Amino acid sequence: MKHLFLTFAVLLAFTLPAHAQTYVDVNGLVCDFCAQSLKKVFSKEEAVEDIDVNLDTKVVTINFKDGLSLDDEMITKLVTDSGYNVEAIRHEE
Amino acid sequence: MKSFYLSLLGLCVLALPAQARPISYPSGWTAMVMNDGDVNSIHIHYSPTAYTSVGVRSEYRRNNEYQLNSVQMNNLLKRWNSKNSQANFYLKSGVGIAYSDAGDFDGETEAAGFTGIALDWEDRRYFTSYENRYIEAGDIDNGYMQSARVGIAPYIGDYGDLHTWLMLQVDHVPKSDEPVTVTPLVRLFKDVHLLEAGVSNQGDVLFNYILRF
Numbered sequence: 001m002k003h004l005f006l007t008f009a010v011l012l013a014f015t016l017p018a019h020a021q022t023y024v025d026v027n028g029l030v031c032d033f034c035a036q037s038l039k040k041v042f043s044k045e046e047a048v049e050d051i052d053v054n055l056d057t058k059v060v061t062i063n064f065k066d067g068l069s070l071d072d073e074m075i076t077k078l079v080t081d082s083g084y085n086v087e088a089i090r091h092e093e
Numbered sequence: 094m095k096s097f098y099l100s101l102l103g104l105c106v107l108a109l110p111a112q113a114r115p116i117s118y119p120s121g122w123t124a125m126v127m128n129d130g131d132v133n134s135i136h137i138h139y140s141p142t143a144y145t146s147v148g149v150r151s152e153y154r155r156n157n158e159y160q161l162n163s164v165q166m167n168n169l170l171k172r173w174n175s176k177n178s179q180a181n182f183y184l185k186s187g188v189g190i191a192y193s194d195a196g197d198f199d200g201e202t203e204a205a206g207f208t209g210i211a212l213d214w215e216d217r218r219y220f221t222s223y224e225n226r227y228i229e230a231g232d233i234d235n236g237y238m239q240s241a242r243v244g245i246a247p248y249i250g251d252y253g254d255l256h257t258w259l260m261l262q263v264d265h266v267p268k269s270d271e272p273v274t275v276t277p278l279v280r281l282f283k284d285v286h287l288l289e290a291g292v293s294n295q296g297d298v299l300f301n302y303i304l305r306f
Contacts, residue, residue: 028174030215032282033305035252037118037143055217055252058176081119083143085174 025087130297163189178216191230203231220244
């Protein structure tokens with residue numbers, strides 16, 4: 001039983017995504033065009049399944065494909081390249 | 094000192110009808126068709142980055158009866174992003190050819206250039222902008238114009254909704270018979286489409302359409 005549990009835990013560790021979701025607090029999100037810009041830029045990244053931009057809370061939620069993710073430096077670069085600023089990044093493991 | 098500041102202001106001026114976001118998202122294209130009491134124009138530009146766009150512009154200026162075809166570059170010189178608002182400072186410049194066959198010009202063609210600045214501030218409820226332009230087109234035309242807008246969103250929609258703005262635009266064209274024009278207008282914005290419509294105090298229709306793709 002113990003071996004079975006350990007085996008299951010090891011298999012699970014290899015199948016879980018590095019970051020299932022990442023939340024980015026962004027400054028400058030004032031209209032739909034802002035959201036469109038971020039969606040266009042992030043959609044080009046292989047690791048990204050999709051993103052959700054909340055104009056009320058100013059939070060961008062990045063949903064990653066299984067086993068893939070982006071590091072904070074890359075996320076910041078993508079947001080900056082879109083014309084906005086990152087205030088904070090939070091990860092959901 | 095007063096004359097210095099007035100001269101500086103004079104150097105800053107030359108205006109176009111205020112436009113929404115002269116630069117798109119990276120690798121984005123924009124097509125703009127703008128019409129008001131003096132100018133009909135079409136402008137198509139590409140934004141390689143979120144800070145620069147380059148495109149071609151063709152406009153007909155009815156007061157001076159000439160066509161101006163130009164290459165235009167817009168640069169986002171500075172953006173201020175805060176949690177709930179955004180402000181921008183742009184430089185908009187172009188070079189091209191002016192052509193007129195009206196009156197004394199009789200088919201005259203002149204090299205032309207223009208430059209000007211644009212500033213805006215907005216949050217999800219309020220909008221304000223100012224821009225100017227100086228144009229030099231030899232004997233055909235030269236001078237400056239400036240334009241300002243204020244706007245308010247009567248409701249704040251969610252992403253993907255039809256967004257509405259009520260705006261007031263004031264244009265100042267010193268060489269015009271009516272130097273100051275006031276135009277109340279409505280802006281509708283949904284997905285990649287933006288449409289503006291209004292009627293000026295001189296009875297001229299303003300109609301603009303912008304498509305981003």
